Amino acid sequence: MQLIPCPWCGPREEAEFHYGGQAHVAYPEDPSALTDEEWAQYVFFRENPSGPFAERWSHSAGCRRWFNAVRDTRSHDLLAVYRAGEPMPEVLS
Amino acid sequence: MTSPAQPPGAHLPEHPDFLWENPEPKASYDVVIVGGGGHGLATAYYLAKVHGITNVAVLEKGWLAGGNMARNTTIIRSNYLWDESSGIYEHSLKLWEGLEEDLGYPILFDQRGVLNLAHSLQDVRDSVRRVNANRLNGIDAEWVDPAGVKEICPIVNVSPDVRYPVLGATYQPRAGIAKHDYVAWGYARAAHAMGVDLIQNCEVTGLETAGGRITAVQTSRGRIAAGKVALCAAGHSSVLAKMAGIRLPLASHPLQALVSELLEPVHPTVVMSNAVHVYVSQAHKGELVMGAGIDSYNGYGQRGSFHIIEQQMSAALELFPVFARAHLLRTWAGIVDVSPDASPIVGLTPVGGLYLNCGWGTGGFKATPGVGDCFAHTIAHDKPHPFNEPFTLERFTTGALVDEHGAAAVAH
Ligand SMILES: Cc1cc2nc3c(=O)[nH]c(=O)nc-3n(C[C@H](O)[C@H](O)[C@H](O)COP(=O)(O)OP(=O)(O)OC[C@H]3O[C@@H](n4cnc5c(N)ncnc54)[C@H](O)[C@@H]3O)c2cc1C
Ligand SMILES: [Zn+2]
Numbered sequence: 001m002q003l004i005p006c007p008w009c010g011p012r013e014e015a016e017f018h019y020g021g022q023a024h025v026a027y028p029e030d031p032s033a034l035t036d037e038e039w040a041q042y043v044f045f046r047e048n049p050s051g052p053f054a055e056r057w058s059h060s061a062g063c064r065r066w067f068n069a070v071r072d073t074r075s076h077d078l079l080a081v082y083r084a085g086e087p088m089p090e091v092l093s
Numbered sequence: 094m095t096s097p098a099q100p101p102g103a104h105l106p107e108h109p110d111f112l113w114e115n116p117e118p119k120a121s122y123d124v125v126i127v128g129g130g131g132h133g134l135a136t137a138y139y140l141a142k143v144h145g146i147t148n149v150a151v152l153e154k155g156w157l158a159g160g161n162m163a164r165n166t167t168i169i170r171s172n173y174l175w176d177e178s179s180g181i182y183e184h185s186l187k188l189w190e191g192l193e194e195d196l197g198y199p200i201l202f203d204q205r206g207v208l209n210l211a212h213s214l215q216d217v218r219d220s221v222r223r224v225n226a227n228r229l230n231g232i233d234a235e236w237v238d239p240a241g242v243k244e245i246c247p248i249v250n251v252s253p254d255v256r257y258p259v260l261g262a263t264y265q266p267r268a269g270i271a272k273h274d275y276v277a278w279g280y281a282r283a284a285h286a287m288g289v290d291l292i293q294n295c296e297v298t299g300l301e302t303a304g305g306r307i308t309a310v311q312t313s314r315g316r317i318a319a320g321k322v323a324l325c326a327a328g329h330s331s332v333l334a335k336m337a338g339i340r341l342p343l344a345s346h347p348l349q350a351l352v353s354e355l356l357e358p359v360h361p362t363v364v365m366s367n368a369v370h371v372y373v374s375q376a377h378k379g380e381l382v383m384g385a386g387i388d389s390y391n392g393y394g395q396r397g398s399f400h401i402i403e404q405q406m407s408a409a410l411e412l413f414p415v416f417a418r419a420h421l422l423r424t425w426a427g428i429v430d431v432s433p434d435a436s437p438i439v440g441l442t443p444v445g446g447l448y449l450n451c452g453w454g455t456g457g458f459k460a461t462p463g464v465g466d467c468f469a470h471t472i473a474h475d476k477p478h479p480f481n482e483p484f485t486l487e488r489f490t491t492g493a494l495v496d497e498h499g500a501a502a503v504a505h
Contacts, residue, residue: 002398015400019389021344040490044342044433048331050393073345074393 006059007067007083020056022046023068113285118292121318122150127297129153130162133325134280135465137289144473147288154296158277164427166350166384169459170207170268172227173500177483179230185463198279200271205362207268212257212368219499220263235264246362248415300336306445321446328428330451337444342489343430346387347397351424355379369408397426429454436495439481
């Protein structure tokens with residue numbers, strides 16, 4: 001079981017959290033103006049790196065707040081956690 | 094006793110014949126296949142056998158079938174919902190039925206049937222719909238009630254007093270299991286015999302293109318020129334496609350499985366339950382083989398979290414109280430490439446001569462012969478085989494998805 005450091009509550013067991021996939025994917029400002037190709041990219045295509053990945057987590061069985069993390073997908077090491085709305089910290093890979 | 098003049102082991106019989114050799118890579122090939130799992134090996138086999146294309150290399154960064162091919166729970170079935178899926182999975186099942194003879198190698202293919210359990214009214218409706226769809230496609234399928242489930246697999250707990258009672262199941266009698274590493278070795282041996290180079294410890298680190306066409310791969314063992322390149326890298330597909338500037342709608346997740354100690358034969362079939370997230374069969378040797386759902390997060394580490402195993406065990410115990418005293422022997426994980434509609438992506442790419450086979454996620458072992466055959470056809474003719482034509486990358490833009498979440502939801 002991984003310990004995930006919630007930026008509000010501190011380290012808690014992974015089972016308290018819900019995964020939200022890639023972070024910083026903004027909803028299109030004018031969805032009806034998108035081409036099919038752009039809409040497909042927004043809906044279906046995400047980064048899937050082997051290495052550091054900025055992603056969303058929700059502390060669903062704790063404070064119930066969403067936050068972002070940079071995690072290395074190879075080692076599962078959490079390199080940084082930060083609150084929603086904060087910029088992604090510089091993280092060395 | 095060994096005399097001191099002899100090296101240790103000198104009295105032992107000769108090493109058995111190797112099933113393939115380990116050649117040095119040549120400077121160029123007509124076709125380079127990236128990934129020496131089941132799909133890469135099967136593709137090489139059908140390229141050589143059906144299309145006479147033998148100047149082929151399979152490049153594998155580790156050892157042959159060290160990825161998902163030897164980590165899966167070996168369930169083979171073709172009872173998917175949509176016509177597109179029926180086409181390719183049933184084509185595969187038919188090839189499985191003759192594969193041992195075709196390869197001249199034992200693969201322990203055993204058609205012991207699969208039960209997909211229904212635990213809610215919605216499950217029941219979906220299952221019955223799937224049975225009807227399967228039958229219309231000429232695929233063997235029946236709906237069985239709880240008593241029928243008990244008859245097929247007496248150790249399933251069909252009592253109504255459990256948290257998620259068994260309300261019935263779909264049954265595909267021609268489904269079954271095979272020994273996954275034998276399947277890989279059988280394909281490897283046969284491909285090698287037709288002239289395919291199987292190159293292990295050779296990681297592809299770059300894809301070279303010129304004028305919109307693939308020209309070569311860069312590897313940890315040097316540059317290899319290629320007329321065509323076919324990606325069969327399962328969990329690493331996104332990483333490879335990116336080397337050619339192609340984005341894929343995939344997420345790579347850990348998928349775990351486990352085995353118990355060896356037991357007397359107690360489980361005659363395969364049982365899967367989407368709702369409680371477990372699937373179980375008993376291997377020929379006697380271990381209970383169980384899988385669960387994917388870990389929620391993206392991961393390339395070939396390991397997942399322990400609470401997934403705990404949940405899977407509690408689901409297994411509710412369905413099979415008789416397992417309570419079995420000991421868990423080992424757990425492991427593979428990296429599965431999950432697509433948005435739970436269907437694969439097999440076909441051409443925007444780069445000429447570069448072909449894509451990925452997105453099989455939690456369920457591509459069963460497809461090994463079928464996709465090997467169809468992907469080889471796609472590569473040889475630069476045109477999809479009718480069975481993989483629906484599974485394009487473009488479907489995520491056109492909207493022509495093949496939604497198999499119902500038939501594929503739990504891993505299998
Ligand atoms: C736990 C588990 C249970 C499963 N159960 C089932 C089941 O019951 N039924 C079913 O149908 N399916 C099942 N699957 C899914 C199935 O195993 C996969 O869909 C299938 O094996 C994928 O095709 P493959 O055999 O070619 O993949 P792999 O064996 O993973 O082959 C891909 C190969 O590519 C290599 N590679 C990656 N990157 C590079 C590179 N840069 N250069 C060179 N080589 C590279 C990898 O090392 C790997 O050997 C399961 C999977 C897992 C993990
Ligand atoms: Zn919290």
